[in-house]
Amino acid sequence: MPGALSSDAVIVYRRALADGRFDSKSAMDATGLDSEKVARCRDELVAHCLLQPDEIHDEWLVTVNPEIAAAKLAQPLEEAIRSYRNAVDDARERLLQLMPAYLGRTMSGTVSGGLEILTDPDEVQLMINQAAAKCRRDAMTMQPGGKRDPAALQQALPLDLGIVQRGVRFRMIYQHTTRTQLAMRSYVSAMVEGGAEIRTTDQLAERMFIFDRELAFIPKRSQPGQPLGAVVVREPVLVSFLCALFDQFWINSQPFDTEGPGYQNVSGDLKRSLLELLAQGLKDEVVARRLGMSVRTCRRHIASLMQDLGAESRFEAGVKATQLGLLSRDRSEG
Structure with a gap:
């Protein structure tokens, strides 16, 4: 592949267009170059397929359409x-x-029955990306946690939009606390406009990806603090169970509205969840993690709730909330 055309060669080509064919003398007049340099420009144009022998006059070189x-x-x-x-x-x-043999092996790192364990985060992401690229009918994701990385959202947007643009039904569930983040609201607005369905709920169990109701990814973590990784699930009964679990969370979640205030229509959910978790005697750090918010924000909400209830202790707040029926789940509240 020849390199870029020189400016002199471009001038010679334009002159040849005007003349109807390449003429050495005319090119010399147009460029002010000597015959040797014009010859080099000619050879350059031939190498770029912009000049070729004329069908009638073999000794002539005529111009070629650049396309x-x-x-x-x-x-x-x-x-x-x-x-x-x-x-x-x-x-x-x-x-x-060889995939059937690989999936059927019962050695370290793999569980029999259509499960595969991945320990390398890069390998996990690669397999998720490949599954997303092959998805043709239905995609579901459940992603707990609060604030998302704006750079990661920006990087994921073209890939995620590509899924819905293929006609795939793409449903996503996040936690209510993501509603206040501008980068997240911008991402959701673009995705919903593209055709995705996005909802939020107060609490989510774990991160989960399901593609075409045939392939699922769940975290490889039996206890806190374990290294990141994933379990790839292909066993139909287990995938069906995970789909049912997702659908249950979907039914109990609410559409992500990017037009109104961040916690519009979901503040009641957050208050109930906060009171429920406090009533269980959980520490602030655990409550914050469950609700996908910072400990500082969590404590601010707790203080506000106790003030609203006129409670001097968290136990008293739980008792009063129960007496007032604040812990009952009534989705009709919106």
Whole structure:
């Protein structure tokens, strides 16, 4: 592939267009170059397929449409790319024939029954991205936690929009506390406009991704503090169970409204959850983690609730909340 055209060669090409063919003397007059440099420009244009021999007069060089020249120039590269792509597809097909054996093994790192354990976060992300790219019907994600990384949201947006633009039904559940973050509201607005369905709820169990109701990813964590990783679930009964779990959370969640105030229509949910968790005697740090908010924000909400209830202790706040029926779950409140 030749390099970029020199400015002199561009002038010579323009002159050839005006003359109807390449003429060395005319090119010298136009550029002020000597015959040797004009010859180099000629060779450069030939190398770029912008000059070619005339069909009638073999000794003449005539100009070529740049679009046609570009196609001629790119043809060998495109053929090479096709060849490499075919080689990659063939290699992938041959290797994927070993998947049943791989999934069926019962050695360290893999559980029998359609489960695969991944310990490398990069490998987890790669497999999720591949599953998302292949998804054709239905995608579901459940992502606990509060504030999201704005850079990560910006990076994920084109990929996530690509899913819904293929006609996939994409449902996402976050926690109520994400509603106050501007970057999250911008992401949600773009996704909903693209066709995604996004809701929030007070508490979520764990992070989960499900694609086409056939493949699921859940965290590989039996106790807090364990290294990041994921369990890849392909077993149909287990995937069906996870879909049912997602649907239950979906029914009890509320649409993410990016037009109104952050906690519009969900403040009641947050208050009830806060009171319920306090009534269980959980520490502030645990309550904050469950609700996806910072400890400082959590304590501010607790102080406000105790003041509203006229309670001097958290136990008293729980008792009064129960007496007032504040812990009952009535979704009709909106």
